[in-house]
Amino acid sequence: MKKIFLLFVILTTIAFSQPITWTEITSNYSLPSGIKVYQGDRATPKLKIFYIDADMNNPDLVIHPYITSPNKLVKDFVPFVGAYAGVNGGFFGGSTSYSAVVYPYEVKAQNVASVTRFSQSYPVIRSFFGMNADKSFHVEWIYHFGNNVENIYKFSEPMPYTNNQQTPLPPPQQSAGTVYSNLLVGIGGAPTLVKNGQVNVTYDQEIMWGSGVGYDNRDPRTAVGYTANNHVILIVADGRQINSEGVGLPELAQIMVDLGCVEAMNLDGGGSTQMAVGNQNVNNPSEQRAVPTILAITHKDSLHIPPTVQFEKIIDTGDPECSLIGGGWFASANPGYWGNTPAQLHPVGNGSAYAEFKPTFPADAMYEVYGWWVASSNRCQDTPFIIKHKNGTDTIRVNQVQNGSMWKLIGTFNFSQDTSQKILISDAGTIGTYVVADAIRIISYDPATPVENEKEITPTEFVLYQNYPNPFNPVTKIRFVIPNEVRNLKDFSSQAPRNDDVLVTLRVYDVLGNEVARLVNDHKPAGNYEVEFNGSNLSSGIYLYQLNSGAFNQIKKMILLK
Numbered sequence: 001m002k003k004i005f006l007l008f009v010i011l012t013t014i015a016f017s018q019p020i021t022w023t024e025i026t027s028n029y030s031l032p033s034g035i036k037v038y039q040g041d042r043a044t045p046k047l048k049i050f051y052i053d054a055d056m057n058n059p060d061l062v063i064h065p066y067i068t069s070p071n072k073l074v075k076d077f078v079p080f081v082g083a084y085a086g087v088n089g090g091f092f093g094g095s096t097s098y099s100a101v102v103y104p105y106e107v108k109a110q111n112v113a114s115v116t117r118f119s120q121s122y123p124v125i126r127s128f129f130g131m132n133a134d135k136s137f138h139v140e141w142i143y144h145f146g147n148n149v150e151n152i153y154k155f156s157e158p159m160p161y162t163n164n165q166q167t168p169l170p171p172p173q174q175s176a177g178t179v180y181s182n183l184l185v186g187i188g189g190a191p192t193l194v195k196n197g198q199v200n201v202t203y204d205q206e207i208m209w210g211s212g213v214g215y216d217n218r219d220p221r222t223a224v225g226y227t228a229n230n231h232v233i234l235i236v237a238d239g240r241q242i243n244s245e246g247v248g249l250p251e252l253a254q255i256m257v258d259l260g261c262v263e264a265m266n267l268d269g270g271g272s273t274q275m276a277v278g279n280q281n282v283n284n285p286s287e288q289r290a291v292p293t294i295l296a297i298t299h300k301d302s303l304h305i306p307p308t309v310q311f312e313k314i315i316d317t318g319d320p321e322c323s324l325i326g327g328g329w330f331a332s333a334n335p336g337y338w339g340n341t342p343a344q345l346h347p348v349g350n351g352s353a354y355a356e357f358k359p360t361f362p363a364d365a366m367y368e369v370y371g372w373w374v375a376s377s378n379r380c381q382d383t384p385f386i387i388k389h390k391n392g393t394d395t396i397r398v399n400q401v402q403n404g405s406m407w408k409l410i411g412t413f414n415f416s417q418d419t420s421q422k423i424l425i426s427d428a429g430t431i432g433t434y435v436v437a438d439a440i441r442i443i444s445y446d447p448a449t450p451v452e453n454e455k456e457i458t459p460t461e462f463v464l465y466q467n468y469p470n471p472f473n474p475v476t477k478i479r480f481v482i483p484n485e486v487r488n489l490k491d492f493s494s495q496a497p498r499n500d501d502v503l504v505t506l507r508v509y510d511v512l513g514n515e516v517a518r519l520v521n522d523h524k525p526a527g528n529y530e531v532e533f534n535g536s537n538l539s540s541g542i543y544l545y546q547l548n549s550g551a552f553n554q555i556k557k558m559i560l561l562k
Contacts, residue, residue, distance in 0.1 A: 089293030100188030130186030153177035225264025326353025355437030375404025
C-alpha cells in the first residue's frame with residue numbers, strides 16, 4: 001500500500017511539473033554530421049538537462065565504451081580517446097568498474113555478480129546497453145558466466161527481488177538465459193528505465209536499494225537509450241544546484257520515452273554526471289569527479305575491427321615463383337622455416353646473388369609484403385629486401401638476427417599486373433655473416449583483388465590459407481593444399497585406401513580450446529581443397545582452425561562477426 005501511495009505521489013508530481021523547453025545548441029560545438037546537442041530548461045521544479053542525439057544510420061558513427069586508469073574527468077577522457085562526445089559510464093569504486101565494459105571480442109570489466117545487503121551476498125542480474133555487430137541496439141539484463149564475450153548471457157527479466165528483501169535468491173543458471181551472440185560493444189549500468197517504449201524502472205529487481213542510488217529523489221542523473229529509428233540518446237540532468245534540482249528515476253524514464261526511446265538504462269549519477277563534447281563540458285557537473293569509464297560517440301574506425309583479407313599469396317623458396325640467383329646458396333640446418341622447404345642461406349656479398357620472388361598480382365592495388373626467416377646470431381642485421389613495385393624500387397633493410405619464424409611486415413606497396421614487378425632478397429648486407437631467404441607473404445584488403453585461384457598450381461607443400469571472407473557472418477571458406485610429395489613426412493600407406501592418399505583433419509576450436517566443428521577427417525589425395533564453415537549456431541568472437549596431416553600442423557585465426 002505504501003508503494004502504491006508513493007507511486008501516486010511521484011506521478012502527481014510529474015503531472016504538475018512544467019514542461020521542459022528544449023533548445024538545440026549543436027552550433028556551440030564542432031561536431032560531424034549526425035550528432036546534435038540539446039539543452040532543456042524548466043522553471044518548476046528547477047531543472048537543467050542536456051542530451052546528445054547521435055544518428056546511428058550515419059555509417060561513420062558508432063558508440064564505444066572506454067575504460068582507463070587512472071580515472072579521468074569526462075572532458076579530459078573524451079579527447080584522450082579521440083571521441084567526438086561522451087558521458088560518464090557505470091558504477092565504480094576507486095578505479096574499479098562495477099559495471100560491464102565490452103570492447104570488440106574483449107570484456108574489459110564485468111557487471112557485479114552479487115551485492116552485499118544485510119551482511120549477506122545477493123546474486124544479481126543487472127542492465128547492459130549494447131551495440132550489436134549490425135549497429136542495432138538493445139538494453140538487456142545480463143550475467144557473466146566467464147571472462148569472455150561468449151560467456152555473457154542475457155535474461156528476459158531481472159531477478160524477482162522486492163525492496164529490502166531479507167533473503168538472497170540463488171544465483172542465475174545458464175540454462176535460464178541465452179548467449180548474447182551478436183554483441184560488439186557495450187556498457188553496464190542499472191536499473192533499466194524503459195522497455196518496449198514504456199517506463200519500466202527495475203530498481204528493486206536490480207537491488208539498487210541500499211546502494212546510495214535513490215529511486216525518486218531529485219539528483220544528478222545520466223542515462224542512455226535508443227529510438228526506433230536507430231538514434232542513440234545520451235542524457236545528463238544537473239542536480240544538487242540552485243538552478244537545477246535534478247530528477248528521480250521514474251521522471252528520467254518518462255523523459256527518455258518523451259524523446260522517443262524504446263529502451264533506456266540508467267548510468268552512474270550524482271557527482272559522476274558529466275557530458276562533454278571534445279574537451280568542453282556541456283553540463284555543469286555538481287563536482288569534479290574523475291571516472292574510470294565513459295560511453296562515447298566516435299568514428300567507426302575506433303572499433304579496430306580487422307579488415308577483410310581479399311587476396312593472400314605465400315611463396316616459399318621451393319615454389320616455382322621463386323628463383324635463387326647466383327651460386328653459394330645452401331639450406332639452413334636450423335628449424336623454424338616456413339612450409340617444407342628449409343630456409344636458404346648465402347654469405348654476405350655484393351648483391352650479385354639474390355632470391356627472386358615473382359608473384360602474380362591480380363589487380364592494381366595496395367599490397368602488404370611480409371617476410372619469414374630463420375633467425376640466428378650469425379644472420380645479417382641489414383638484409384636488403386628490394387621491392388620493385390608500380391611506383392619504383394624501394395630497399396628495406398631488416399635485422400634477421402631478430403623476429404625469426406614469424407611473419408614480419410616489410411612494408412605496403414602499390415603493385416600492378418606488370419610482370420616486371422617482383423621482390424628480391426639480396427646478399428648485399430654489411431653487418432653479419434649470412435642473409436636468409438625463406439618465404440614471403442603478400443596480402444591485400446582491396447576488393448578489386450579477388451582471392452587467388454590456386455587450382456592450376458601444382459601443389460608442392462602443405463598450405464593452409466586464411467579463411468575468406470574474414471571477418472565473416474555466418475559462412476566462410478577455408479582453403480588448403482595437400483602436396484604431391486608427402487611420403488617424406490609420414491608413411492600413411494597402412495591407413496590409406498590408396499597409396500597416394502593421406503589422412504587429413506581440419507577442425508575448428510573456440511578460444512577455450514573446445515572443438516566446435518570437424519570439417520575434414522578423411523584420407524585425401526594431393527590437390528587443392530576448399531571447405532565451407534557455417535557459424536550460424538555460434539556466438540560472435542575469435543575462432544581457431546587447425547589443419548593436421550602427419551608432421552604438418554598449422555593453426556590460423558578467424559573472426560565471426562554477427
